[in-house]
Amino acid sequence: MIEVANLRKRYRRRNVLNGVSFAVEKGQIACLIGLNGAGKSTVLKAIMGLTPVQEGTIRIDGRPVGKETYEKVSYIPDRLTVPPYMKLWEGLRFMQDFYRSWNPERARELMAFFGLDAQERVGNLSKGTAAKFNLVLGLAPDSDYVLMDEPFSGIDLFSRENLAGIFSSGLIGSRGVLLTTHEVDEIERLIDKAILLRGGTVVRSFDCERVRDEEGKSVVDVMREVLLA
Amino acid sequence: MNRYFKLVHLEVYRFRYILFGLMAVTAIVQIAALLWVSRNEVAQIQAEGVAANVNRVLFPDEKLSFAWAIFSTQRWFALPILLSIATLGLYVFLIWYRDWLGRDTFIYRLLTLPTARRNIFLSKLTAILLFVFGLISFQLALLPIERILFNMAVAPDLREPSPFTDAILASQVFKRLLPLDRTQFLVSYGFGIIAVLAVFAAILLERSYRRTGILYGFVYLAACAVAVLYPLYALGLNQADAYLYPEEVIAIELAVCLVVAAASIWLSWRLLAKKITV
Amino acid sequence: MRKGELWAEVAFNSRDPVYLQVVRLFKERIATGDLQPGQVIPSRREIAAALKINPNTAQKAYKEMEEQRLIVTEGNSPSRITRDSEIFRSIRSELIGGAVEAFLESVRSIDVPLDELLELVRRKYAEVKANKQSGQGGEGHD
Numbered sequence: 001m002i003e004v005a006n007l008r009k010r011y012r013r014r015n016v017l018n019g020v021s022f023a024v025e026k027g028q029i030a031c032l033i034g035l036n037g038a039g040k041s042t043v044l045k046a047i048m049g050l051t052p053v054q055e056g057t058i059r060i061d062g063r064p065v066g067k068e069t070y071e072k073v074s075y076i077p078d079r080l081t082v083p084p085y086m087k088l089w090e091g092l093r094f095m096q097d098f099y100r101s102w103n104p105e106r107a108r109e110l111m112a113f114f115g116l117d118a119q120e121r122v123g124n125l126s127k128g129t130a131a132k133f134n135l136v137l138g139l140a141p142d143s144d145y146v147l148m149d150e151p152f153s154g155i156d157l158f159s160r161e162n163l164a165g166i167f168s169s170g171l172i173g174s175r176g177v178l179l180t181t182h183e184v185d186e187i188e189r190l191i192d193k194a195i196l197l198r199g200g201t202v203v204r205s206f207d208c209e210r211v212r213d214e215e216g217k218s219v220v221d222v223m224r225e226v227l228l229a
Numbered sequence: 230m231n232r233y234f235k236l237v238h239l240e241v242y243r244f245r246y247i248l249f250g251l252m253a254v255t256a257i258v259q260i261a262a263l264l265w266v267s268r269n270e271v272a273q274i275q276a277e278g279v280a281a282n283v284n285r286v287l288f289p290d291e292k293l294s295f296a297w298a299i300f301s302t303q304r305w306f307a308l309p310i311l312l313s314i315a316t317l318g319l320y321v322f323l324i325w326y327r328d329w330l331g332r333d334t335f336i337y338r339l340l341t342l343p344t345a346r347r348n349i350f351l352s353k354l355t356a357i358l359l360f361v362f363g364l365i366s367f368q369l370a371l372l373p374i375e376r377i378l379f380n381m382a383v384a385p386d387l388r389e390p391s392p393f394t395d396a397i398l399a400s401q402v403f404k405r406l407l408p409l410d411r412t413q414f415l416v417s418y419g420f421g422i423i424a425v426l427a428v429f430a431a432i433l434l435e436r437s438y439r440r441t442g443i444l445y446g447f448v449y450l451a452a453c454a455v456a457v458l459y460p461l462y463a464l465g466l467n468q469a470d471a472y473l474y475p476e477e478v479i480a481i482e483l484a485v486c487l488v489v490a491a492a493s494i495w496l497s498w499r500l501l502a503k504k505i506t507v
Numbered sequence: 508m509r510k511g512e513l514w515a516e517v518a519f520n521s522r523d524p525v526y527l528q529v530v531r532l533f534k535e536r537i538a539t540g541d542l543q544p545g546q547v548i549p550s551r552r553e554i555a556a557a558l559k560i561n562p563n564t565a566q567k568a569y570k571e572m573e574e575q576r577l578i579v580t581e582g583n584s585p586s587r588i589t590r591d592s593e594i595f596r597s598i599r600s601e602l603i604g605g606a607v608e609a610f611l612e613s614v615r616s617i618d619v620p621l622d623e624l625l626e627l628v629r630r631k632y633a634e635v636k637a638n639k640q641s642g643q644g645g646e647g648h649d
Binding site for chain 2: 045049050051071099
């Protein structure tokens, strides 16, 4: 389980995170939803130890973030994470060199799933293709959790549907997923849990099926109610 | 440990074209200057019977030697060396910033590798040192080749043999770059390494605190500079009226240098582990 | 072939629980005969991938269907549609009942006499049936 408790972060005299708490279990697909600037990406970065927080704790299966947790949690940011001079296959080999959890079999499967050419240079990838390659890098390891920052941004509609497919495919498997988005429509039916973030605080966190069941509301309905109120 | 070596390999690999480029420029400029000057002088001697451009004070025999050639071409020799120094000086910064800037946000990956973050620091430091000593070794390997070329360009009756040490002493740049004295060598490169460590710490301060970090970085560098220079100037080394013996001043200086180096490493590791921001 | 088109192009709405929509989908497929008694159905993972839904939701839907005795799972063998004809009858009446209720709900406000309504229904029904027999392509399902 990824447990985030009472995260507080100030940056340039602004409270970017203002006491954020939530948990994501293994096998669960959770989504951090918020408008731009709500602090979604910052939460993911904080979980990966890529930005300091003033207060709060982050535990992954009970342990603090450190080099061991980087094998357990893979992170798919919204930008390139391998040097642009590398060919895609060199990027994959780099990952295999460093991560014990890297699964070359799954990497091959994913490259085929997204139709990527291993001979292409990373620096030459279009925004959408780069996003797909990022997904390959993040999903290929046998990690227990996957964090994805805006996996749908910059990707055309056709590929988006394809992308949504990975959540219901075996490529995610029984991992826990935490993703961020500001457009819920595509993935509304794919997520188990929605965590609504506004102004650096969790304003509501709920089980999507239960809200449909009990209140007859879609995630978008709740989002409109809570975030645009 | 294994991952540290992989990171070093990666850093060297990323710089390889620039490194080979600097080596190529060095070889081409130096050899061209050497051949040009030597041949001109040989032609001069053959035409007029005297060596016009041989300094009679330094080379009383009025014969051409390799040391003479190095002496006469030292400006040309210095050019690629200064270029290399400037490039490496710039790369001390770029080795960090290239991972943040532009489309290449490799720092996201580097910081989330399942290895201690100090390995990132150590690999970048090792890479810089490898580049410095790689270029110096290249220069050292180039000198015998240049001597062979010199011997081929100048007829035996016009030249006299000279040891390498004379050639190195004949050039202001070589004298500083390749100190023949071991202590001098340790002092020069020791200060160099301390400077790189301090600059790394300053860069990481900036990367951690951004705008305010620029200020912290400059303050830190200034503090290091003052700490290192203070004993040498204020306590008076080689001054007759100094309160302390030179040995004592040197001991203090050595201790200060070690403290500055250790503080820079400690600060850098701490920033990388706790404060760094992508 | 058959299996692919059976589960393709299903549009879920986002206000009703997805697992209940999946259960309803199965009931419809059973009522139309697309799913036969005793037929092996896709695994939870397969159905999740085919319908592009969360595997947890597929799991929940299958559990619900097992509770309603729509499907049976014995040991490690794949789940099958029940052979219980009682269940089939109740699915049929449930779907028809639901459709009629919805229909009545929408015409209630128009205040139309029952005879006229029934006559209209009879005529439309015949039309649709004729259409369906002439051109198999017309799906006529909304």
